[in-house]
Amino acid sequence: MMLNPERVKLGIxxxxxxxxxxxxxxxxxxxxxxxxxMALAGYKGCEIGNKYPQDPAVLKQKLDVRGLxxxxxxxxxxxxxxxxxxxxxxxxxxxDKLHFLGARVIGVSEQGNSIQGKLDVPILENKPVxxxxxxxxxxxxxNEMGQLAREKxxxxxxxxxxxxxxxxxxxxxxxxEMTDPETVFLLFDTGHLSFADIDPIPxxxxxxxxxxxxxxxxxxxxxxxxxxxxxxSFLDAVRAGVFTVPGDGDFDxxxxxxxxxxxxxxxxxxxxxxxxxxxxxxxxxxxxxxKYIRETTGL
Numbered sequence: 001m002m003l004n005p006e007r008v009k010l011g012i013x014x015x016x017x018x019x020x021x022x023x024x025x026x027x028x029x030x031x032x033x034x035x036x037x038m039a040l041a042g043y044k045g046c047e048i049g050n051k052y053p054q055d056p057a058v059l060k061q062k063l064d065v066r067g068l069x070x071x072x073x074x075x076x077x078x079x080x081x082x083x084x085x086x087x088x089x090x091x092x093x094x095x096d097k098l099h100f101l102g103a104r105v106i107g108v109s110e111q112g113n114s115i116q117g118k119l120d121v122p123i124l125e126n127k128p129v130x131x132x133x134x135x136x137x138x139x140x141x142x143n144e145m146g147q148l149a150r151e152k153x154x155x156x157x158x159x160x161x162x163x164x165x166x167x168x169x170x171x172x173x174x175x176x177e178m179t180d181p182e183t184v185f186l187l188f189d190t191g192h193l194s195f196a197d198i199d200p201i202p203x204x205x206x207x208x209x210x211x212x213x214x215x216x217x218x219x220x221x222x223x224x225x226x227x228x229x230x231x232x233s234f235l236d237a238v239r240a241g242v243f244t245v246p247g248d249g250d251f252d253x254x255x256x257x258x259x260x261x262x263x264x265x266x267x268x269x270x271x272x273x274x275x276x277x278x279x280x281x282x283x284x285x286x287x288x289x290x291k292y293i294r295e296t297t298g299l
Contacts, residue, residue: 002261003269003297010299011071012038012289013215013272014049016245016282021117022235023050026277032062034282039066041286042294047107047270048073056100063101071268072105072187072213073098074159079141080112080134091145099152105213105268106149107187109159109166110138115234116163122231123163130165138165139178146183155212157187162195163234169198176207185210191217191243191272194251195224201255208263214256215272216293218249238274245273245285247292257297269299 017034018026031051038046045068053059063069075094077087091108098106113128115121130138142158149156158175160166166175176186188211193200204211220241227237246253260269271289273280293299 002257003299004264005299007264007266008260008299009044009071009268010290010293011045011047011268011270012041012043012286013047013270014038014052015272015274016280016285017277018049018051019238019274020050022239025239026282029277029282035062035066035068037283037286039068041283042290043068043271043286045069045071045268047071047272056097060101070098070101070103071270072103072107072157075106075108076111077108077138077141077145078112079110079137080128080130080165082112084137084141087141088144088148092148095149095152095154099154104153105155105157105187106145107157107159107213108142108145109161109164111164114161114164116161117235119233119235121233123234123237124228125231127163127167128165134165135174135178139175142175142179142184146180146185150183155185156183157185157213159187160189160192162192167192167196169203172203176210181210185212187211187213187215189215189217189272190251190253190256191215191219194219195237195242200251201259204256204259208259208265211265212267214260214265214267214269216246216253216256216269216289217272218244218246218251218253220244221250239276241275241279243273243275244280245271245289245292247296248285248288254296261297269293
């Protein structure tokens with residue numbers, strides 16, 4: 001057995017059922033169908049999507065009855081585009097909601113000048129690059145939010161992401177150097193690194209002691225080549241099927257599982273593969289990923 005189920009829990013993101021950035025993808029899929037199918041496919045937890053009940057008590061009841069738990073929820077920091085304190089205040093609300101729901105991780109991406117949601121902007125050409133002042137602001141905000149997370153015994157994790165100022169190896173290195181290793185951690189995402197033509201394994205090895213959350217996202221190389229050739233936007237790439245679930249694409253997850261096993265990783269690994277649900281039935285793909293992870297890791 002590679003991953004110990006007493007230490008590692010397997011979750012799945014709702015983005016396979018309904019896409020928050022492109023609500024027409026999976027518009028027909030309801031919240032209850034989504035969480036019921038997650039439970040039926042054999043997952044222990046999930047992240048939060050835009051169809052989830054806003055009231056934390058209602059959400060908790062719906063999940064409890066299905067044996068599911070919230071493990072993390074995306075937070076957009078806007079440190080580069082709005083007054084500093086607005087992001088901090090929004091983060092505190094987000095943290096407290098997640099804490100109520102029993103989550104210990106908060107995945108954060110600086111979205112103030114991101115191009116990931118712009119349909120007419122090629123994702124591989126136009127990413128933002130922070131000025132020195134922006135680096136200082138983002139690092140300051142991440143450090144403060146990291147301390148706020150630790151107050152509740154939670155982990156603030158940086159989600160390196162396509163179309164943002166934290167996408168390349170150099171940018172990941174820089175933000176990790178500028179932040180406090182005691183309070184600021186990494187959300188390691190195989191899909192976003194692969195999309196950026198970065199080998200995920202050296203990044204995982206380098207920062208394994210600061211990795212507190214893992215997104216398992218596979219990539220289809222043929223679609224990725226098409227994205228490059230046609231200068232696609234991020235959302236068009238998703239629609240075209242650049243991402244898929246582990247075991248269905250071209251990325252080899254075994255080295256990832258081995259590294260996590262070697263350090264006795266404790267926390268969540270989360271299947272996250274945004275696709276068009278009309279082309280990739282969310283339940284069937286959730287089952288496919290679950291089977292692959294069970295066979296590969298014993299989890």
